[in-house]
Amino acid sequence: MTAQIIDGKAVAANVRAEVGKAVAERVAAGKSRPGLATVLVGDDPASHVYVSSKRKACAELGIESFGFELPADATQDKVEGLVSELNADPRVHGILVQLPLPSHLDEEKVLRAISIEKDVDGFHPINIGRLAQKGRDPLFVPCTPAGSLVLAQTVIPKLEGCNAVVLGRSNIVGMPVALLLVRANATVTICHSRTKDLPSVVRQADVLIAAVGRPNMVKGSWVKPGAVVIDVGINRIEDPTHPKGSRLVGDVDFEEVKEVAGAITPVPGGVGPMTIAMLMQNTLRGAELSDK
Amino acid sequence: MTAQIIDGKAVAANVRAEVGKAVAERVAAGKSRPGLATVLVGDDPASHVYVSSKRKACAELGIESFGFELPADATQDKVEGLVSELNADPRVHGILVQLPLPSHLDEEKVLRAISIEKDVDGFHPINIGRLAQKGRDPLFVPCTPAGSLVLAQTVIPKLEGCNAVVLGRSNIVGMPVALLLVRANATVTICHSRTKDLPSVVRQADVLIAAVGRPNMVKGSWVKPGAVVIDVGINRIEDPTHPKGSRLVGDVDFEEVKEVAGAITPVPGGVGPMTIAMLMQNTLRGAELSDK
Numbered sequence: 078m079t080a081q082i083i084d085g086k087a088v089a090a091n092v093r094a095e096v097g098k099a100v101a102e103r104v105a106a107g108k109s110r111p112g113l114a115t116v117l118v119g120d121d122p123a124s125h126v127y128v129s130s131k132r133k134a135c136a137e138l139g140i141e142s143f144g145f146e147l148p149a150d151a152t153q154d155k156v157e158g159l160v161s162e163l164n165a166d167p168r169v170h171g172i173l174v175q176l177p178l179p180s181h182l183d184e185e186k187v188l189r190a191i192s193i194e195k196d197v198d199g200f201h202p203i204n205i206g207r208l209a210q211k212g213r214d215p216l217f218v219p220c221t222p223a224g225s226l227v228l229a230q231t232v233i234p235k236l237e238g239c240n241a242v243v244l245g246r247s248n249i250v251g252m253p254v255a256l257l258l259v260r261a262n263a264t265v266t267i268c269h270s271r272t273k274d275l276p277s278v279v280r281q282a283d284v285l286i287a288a289v290g291r292p293n294m295v296k297g298s299w300v301k302p303g304a305v306v307i308d309v310g311i312n313r314i315e316d317p318t319h320p321k322g323s324r325l326v327g328d329v330d331f332e333e334v335k336e337v338a339g340a341i342t343p344v345p346g347g348v349g350p351m352t353i354a355m356l357m358q359n360t361l362r363g364a365e366l367s368d369k
Numbered sequence: 370m371t372a373q374i375i376d377g378k379a380v381a382a383n384v385r386a387e388v389g390k391a392v393a394e395r396v397a398a399g400k401s402r403p404g405l406a407t408v409l410v411g412d413d414p415a416s417h418v419y420v421s422s423k424r425k426a427c428a429e430l431g432i433e434s435f436g437f438e439l440p441a442d443a444t445q446d447k448v449e450g451l452v453s454e455l456n457a458d459p460r461v462h463g464i465l466v467q468l469p470l471p472s473h474l475d476e477e478k479v480l481r482a483i484s485i486e487k488d489v490d491g492f493h494p495i496n497i498g499r500l501a502q503k504g505r506d507p508l509f510v511p512c513t514p515a516g517s518l519v520l521a522q523t524v525i526p527k528l529e530g531c532n533a534v535v536l537g538r539s540n541i542v543g544m545p546v547a548l549l550l551v552r553a554n555a556t557v558t559i560c561h562s563r564t565k566d567l568p569s570v571v572r573q574a575d576v577l578i579a580a581v582g583r584p585n586m587v588k589g590s591w592v593k594p595g596a597v598v599i600d601v602g603i604n605r606i607e608d609p610t611h612p613k614g615s616r617l618v619g620d621v622d623f624e625e626v627k628e629v630a631g632a633i634t635p636v637p638g639g640v641g642p643m644t645i646a647m648l649m650q651n652t653l654r655g656a657e658l659s660d661k
Contacts, residue, residue: 210494
């Protein structure tokens with residue numbers, strides 16, 4: 078059996094198209110144009126690429142974007158001061174502080190400074206705290222975790238009662254995706270580097286979310302036949318046969334696992350495109366919240 | 370084989386003795402006497418009993434307590450106003466708003482009004498959010514979850530790599546205990562009413578935390594031989610053979626499970642006494658935080 082390949086690009090394109098349509102409609106109705114402010118501190122090349130992709134997506138969907146760049150040695154006060162200004166700016170409905178921040182900055186303090194009504198990344202501790210609590214809805218859900226769930230739900234619309242296994246417990250993916258799965262009424266197991274006999278734990282998953290950052294770690298023999306496998310990993314490995322000498326792979330050994338799983342996301346073209354699509358959706362939501 | 374009975378009363382008495390000693394030492398050293406403010410809204414008899422036990426424990430350990438009672442129809446503003454006053458009162462190092470609140474009040478908003486430096490119940494969304502995130506330490510950990518872990522660790526001091534199963538996902542016990550177990554490097558499975566084939570999931574637990582509020586639900590056949598079973602449930606069931614016509618039982622069928630488990634907490638006398646002991650520890654911690 079060969080698994081269904083979950084086309085993240087196509088799903089993300091649908092989400093983006095819907096957001097673009099809603100933006101056009103609200104602007105036509107005389108409401109504010111959604112605006113996203115991006116804050117980039119320092120010179121990390123990968124962060125520059127991410128921020129510029131996000132701003133490009135904004136432009137395509139009619140969302141205004143405001144780019145701010147601060148030097149790598151910007152002080153805590155400077156970064157928080159900028160965030161305060163953006164909190165007060167009515168043109169800005171979402172504030173994205175690109176992580177990671179330089180190590181001299183207190184990341185949690187910066188994230189806490191963002192107004193929770195503009196926390197489109199969903200990493201404000203209050204939004205994370207609400208995600209972990211029944212009956213308390215976060216205003217925004219972190220983008221990559223939300224996108225991972227959307228992809229799983231293209232195959233299993235109702236995750237209720239599924240055995241879901243989350244590999245990895247990072248602040249950005251593993252833990253919030255686990256909290257989302259609990260909210261979706263799945264039975265959730267959180268695994269990590271200290272888990273004993275990982276293959277046998279993973280083999281219980283009806284839905285597996287792999288987010289550990291280890292190339293090709295999950296083997297075919299680890300996966301329950303028919304399982305839905307969402308691969309959040311993006312790892313660059315050497316490959317002399319490739320023109321660039323390297324290529325991107327996920328945390329899942331795609332060639333092996335696609336022969337066992339029921340459905341699987343590819344890398345690239347799986348979860349990756351969903352992150353920006355969900356950010357656009359969150360920015361639209363920020364604008365909608367400001368209407369009230 | 371008969372399981373070791375984990376004596377929660379004895380463990381709690383040790384914690385309380387340590388807190389009492391530390392209180393006496395800090396007062397002797399000229400530092401502030403720890404103070405706990407309790408806020409009770411309405412006439413729920415169980416809540417009255419809980420609050421009075423907490424104030425009694427304070428008195429025993431040299432902690433000052435300040436009791437506030439508001440009528441069942443107190444407005445949101447009234448409750449938040451009282452919390453603000455207590456935030457500003459230097460004699461108060463911990464603020465405990467007894468839950469549940471009457472249904473017309475916004476519970477999360479009340480909890481958010483508490484200064485996180487005085488959040489001895491650990492339910493402020495920022496403290497819960499930090500609990501869910503690596504590298505971000507909550508100032509206070511919720512009392513019953515913390516006490517449950519202390520009891521498990523009397524048998525397995527290092528929970529790293531254990532398979533821990535949490536039965537229940539409540540805001541007050543299940544979810545925070547799961548987050549604490551992840552922080553302790555256990556592999557954690559969160560089960561609940563929608564979990565399929567619950568007995569077989571529970572049977573994988575090296576450590577089982579039962580917190581669902583269903584009398585005697587967990588049977589002997591559900592438990593892995595040698596497992597550590599922490600029973601958070603406190604349920605009153607009819608029993609005509611008892612003088613009162615009823616008695617307290619946990620979520621675990623104690624008589625069956627003690628023949629299979631390696632260690633088990635009784636009900637009463639297990640987790641129950643730990644809750645107040647951890648609250649006293651948190652109040653001391655609140656006073657220590659105020660020293661800085």
